[in-house]
Amino acid sequence: MKTYSPEEIEKVLNALRKNHMQAHYVATSEEALELVRTLLPKGATVSHGGSVTLKQIGVTELLKNGEYDYLDRSAEGLSREQVEEIYRKTFFADVFLTSANAITEKGELYNVDGNSNRVAAILYGPKSVIVVAGINKLVPDIHAAVERVKTVAAPKNTVRLSCQTPCAQTGSCISLAQTDSVACDGCKSESRICCNYVVCAQQRHFERIKVILVGEELGY
Numbered sequence: 001m002k003t004y005s006p007e008e009i010e011k012v013l014n015a016l017r018k019n020h021m022q023a024h025y026v027a028t029s030e031e032a033l034e035l036v037r038t039l040l041p042k043g044a045t046v047s048h049g050g051s052v053t054l055k056q057i058g059v060t061e062l063l064k065n066g067e068y069d070y071l072d073r074s075a076e077g078l079s080r081e082q083v084e085e086i087y088r089k090t091f092f093a094d095v096f097l098t099s100a101n102a103i104t105e106k107g108e109l110y111n112v113d114g115n116s117n118r119v120a121a122i123l124y125g126p127k128s129v130i131v132v133a134g135i136n137k138l139v140p141d142i143h144a145a146v147e148r149v150k151t152v153a154a155p156k157n158t159v160r161l162s163c164q165t166p167c168a169q170t171g172s173c174i175s176l177a178q179t180d181s182v183a184c185d186g187c188k189s190e191s192r193i194c195c196n197y198v199v200c201a202q203q204r205h206f207e208r209i210k211v212i213l214v215g216e217e218l219g220y
Contacts, residue, residue, distance in 0.1 A: 015107025134218030
């Protein structure tokens with residue numbers, strides 16, 4: 001993992017701001033959680049995507065404190081139909097929380113999804129989107145972001161989700177063996193989680209997306 005100087009981090013934050021995203025840097029998970037708290041109005045309807053990062057810093061527990069209308073997709077006893085209903089209700093949420101598969105030094109967010117409720121909510125619906133990402137998610141550009149998904153994010157998430165894909169077994173996407181491989185090349189598994197590919201560049205809605213970059217290695 002590349003080490004970033006304070007000056008380099010500030011350049012990334014400024015790049016995100018130029019793309020009309022609100023951008024913050026904090027050193028620790030504890031600071032990140034406190035910042036998330038300040039960005040969540042009490043009584044707000046809040047939901048989130050599947051995220052190891054959010055669990056690691058304590059966001060999912062924060063949302064259960066009774067101060068928010070929490071659309072909890074992981075609540076015990078939910079049927080698949082009830083989970084799908086929460087996905088749809090999320091489009092009307094005040095705040096959607098997520099992480100990112102990669103953030104480029106040029107101020108772009110890169111996300112790849114299978115079910116795609118996460119990328120859908122990032123793009124449209126919730127009034128505010130809060131993205132929390134560890135410093136390990138920073139990459140130079142979109143090409144590096146694609147490689148990161150194929151060699152880190154997708155393989156680790158397929159293992160976490162018990163998906164029977166080639167990358168879960170080998171640790172990297174089979175498309176990397178192709179000399180002419182492009183971003184959306186991959187396996188033909190029914191469990192494939194790389195189905196929709198989204199780059200968030202300059203935003204039309206000023207500061208709807210808020211990025212919190214954390215100076216720790218978090219998530220996949």
